[in-house]
Amino acid sequence: MTFDIDANGILHVSAKDNQTGKEQSIKITASSGLSEEEIKRMIQEAEAHAADDKKARALIEARNEADASVHGARKAVEEHAAAPEHDKTKVTEAISAVENAAKGEDVEAIKGAVATLITPQRHPPSPKF
Incomplete structure (x- = not known):
């Protein structure tokens, strides 16, 4: 500006x-x-x-990123319906965490929840997911 x-x-x-x-x-x-x-x-x-505008913009961008990540994760769960329940439950819990964080005003909390959702877990992936 x-x-x-x-x-x-x-x-x-x-x-x-x-x-x-x-x-x-x-x-x-x-x-x-x-x-x-x-x-x-x-x-x-x-x-x-x-x-103030910069803060509002950062919040909007974080929420948009959260929405896109949730959409992608839900699509992945649907596409891999045969995956083990344990794996699907972990992804579903991470989706809920992102959605809850996005309802708030804390940009860093939203980014953290998104990072958790999109970061691969350290355990070996199941062959179906």
């Missing part, structure tokens, strides 16, 4: 989503002329909201 004030007091704000490459910008001009103090206050408010 960038903030630029030109010599005429016009504020240019632009933001780019690094993941999608999508970029948006806005130009704010004062209809009655803003004082230097008002401009600084507006910039500080925008920067404060940028941090």
